[in-house]
Amino acid sequence: MRFEGDHKTVKQHFSIRWQLPLSYAGIAFFAVVILGVMLLTLLQNHYKQQERQFLLRHAQHVKNAIGMDWARGLPLDHRLRWLSLLPQTHIELTNPDGEVIANSEAPNMFIISGTIAIDDVVYSPQDVPSINPNPPIQLNIIPFNDLRPERIPGVTIVYDETYGFEIIDSPLEVRFEREYSSQVVSIPVYSPQDQQFLGTITVSGGPAVGRDVLKSVTNGWLMTGGIAVLLAAGIGWVMSNRITTPLTALTYSTQQLAAGNLSIRSTIDRQDELGILAHSFNRMAEQIENNIQTLKRFVADAAHEIHTPITALRTNLELSVENTPSPQNQQALNQVKQLERLTNDLLDLSQIESETNILFEPINLAKLMGELSEIYASRAEQADLEYVLILPSEPVVILGSLSRIQRAFSNLLDNAVKFTPAGGQITVKLSQKGDVIIQDTGIGIPSDDLPNLFERFTRGRNAAQYTGSGLGLAIVKAIVDLHRGHIWVESDSTGTRITISFPHP
Structure with missing residues (x-):
């Protein structure tokens, strides 16, 4: 089992700094989508209703124009073609049995001559001679296959946005450029004389009203919606910075306090809840200190x-x-010696924890571990232990207090010799990166004792028969923290492995 003795930093996988702007952007996005869909739906329904009303008016006009001829049984195909030309509709007549009796077929292109009046619906001259629009549109109507230049007078360019055709004079032609409606309307036709049911007029096609408007509205909606989402995200980012910046500073202060920096204080000066929190933190830190x-x-x-x-x-x-x-007398002397070691350790620990402006100097760890190993290799040999030292070929230099670092390693080597039975092995290894590993084949540390291993007066449950004050590892931890290093322990029934890492200068 492994226990790391330094303070771990909690990783923020999804910070509030990002959550707030994304939330703002998400709210704006859904609002834009809902409003846009509602607007487009209303417009689409409105224009569909207009298309349907147009087809209904046109169907009523067709009914009025051909009602008498239909009742008399006259041919209607030619009339239907004229009636469907400019509106660009498809007209179909069916008898009471549902059989098609006349069809305007697909609209053909015509050259236009004569007088065409445009009111709500486009009419041919023979259909509505009495209509007098203001102003009338003077055009020429000639069958397309009878086009001859000498029959075409000068014609002014005309573009009708309602019916989607354009008249130009070189050569004169009609071009249908509109999309067609998908609406279909049907109305019944009765004989003007005896009200006998003649059949049904079905009108489809016609101009697709409002398509350009819908496209423009859709493009504008997408553009303004995107701007709104970006603006909301920007506002959210500004607001999140106002919240997370002091929170980040306060988090740093709490981490420093947890790491043992009792003099840390928050510098947040605000007249809101975050300011109250910072003030409370400062009071708490002062009280703890x-x-x-x-x-x-x-x-x-x-x-x-x-x-x-x-x-x-x-x-x-x-x-x-x-x-x-x-x-x-001998037992009393041993007890006094143990009490003296305890008081000395308490004095050392108090001095180490109170040191803040200690002067560091370059220390060659390879040389230091070599010198300590001369002492502890002799003690290991007396205890029937094998002592193995592994050092790099190059010097390993760190900045620190020589006496404090020497004390830390001495405590660890004392424990290794003390808790390793005869015939065991102690291995000391220094890496080129500055990591020091002290490993033994001793009695190990119970897993339940590892979390509190570096607390004062803490000893393993299996170490009761060994002398000690319970302050040795607490002193080691204090020295490592003083040098901003890290220490972690791996231990089981086969032995203990302690690793110390110091920062490079």
Whole structure:
């Protein structure tokens, strides 16, 4: 099992900085889509209704124009072609049995001559001689296959947006450029004399009203909608920055406080909830700093005050053991020595944690580990342990306090020798990157004890029979933190592996 002794930073996979502008953009997008769909639907229904009304009026006009001729049984195909020409409709007549009796067929291209009046519907001269539009449109109507230049007078260019044709004079022609409606209307026809049902007039096609308007509205909707979404995203980004910038600063302050920087304070100065939060954080940090400093001063003072009488007591017990040897005196001397180590460790830990402006110097880790190994290799040999040292060929230099780093490695090597049974192995390895690995084949550390391994007075449940103060690893952790390094532990029943990494200068 592995335990990392430094503070981990929580990764933000999807920050509020992005959530807010995306939310604004999403709301704007859905609003634009809903409004656009509603608008286009209303316009489309409106224009479809206009197309249907146009076809109904045209069907009524066809009914009025051919009703008498239909009742008399006269041919109607020619009339239907004329009636469907300019409106560009398709007209079909069916008898009561549903059989087609006349059809305008596909509209043909004509050259126009004579007087054509355009009111709500386009008419041929013979259909509506009494209609007098204002102003009338003077055109020439000639069958296309009878086109001769000498029969064409000068004609003014005319473009009718309602029916979609254009008249030009070189050569004179009619061009139908509109899309056609998909609407179909049918009306019944009765005889003017006896109201007998003659059949049905079905009109389809005709101008597709409003297609250009719908296209323009759609293009405008897409353009303005895109601008609205981008604008909303921009506003969301500005608002998110106003919120997340102080939150980021406050998050950094909390991380620094959690990492042991008790003097950190938030610099947020706002008159809102974030300002209140920052103020509360500063009060909390100040209270924590005061409490910890008070506790540290108490521990340091207590250790210092206890150290003097303990030293005197130890001297007296040593003299007593020397003059009057007995198991009781020896046991008392051992207890005093352990108490003296405890007070010394507390003093060291207090000094390490209170150091803020310590002066660092270049340290050759390869040389330091070599010197320490000379001492601990001898101790390992006396304990019937194999000591293996692996160093890089090049120097490994870091910046730090030589005495503090030496103390950290000494504590770790003391533990390795202490907790490794005879016949075991201790391996010390230094990499070129500056990582120091101390591995042993000792009793290991129970997995339940790993999370609290670097706390004060914490000892493994399987280490009760070994002497110690429970402050050794806490001192190591404090020294590593002082040098902004990292330490992590991997341990099981086969041994323990501790890795320390220091930053490069």
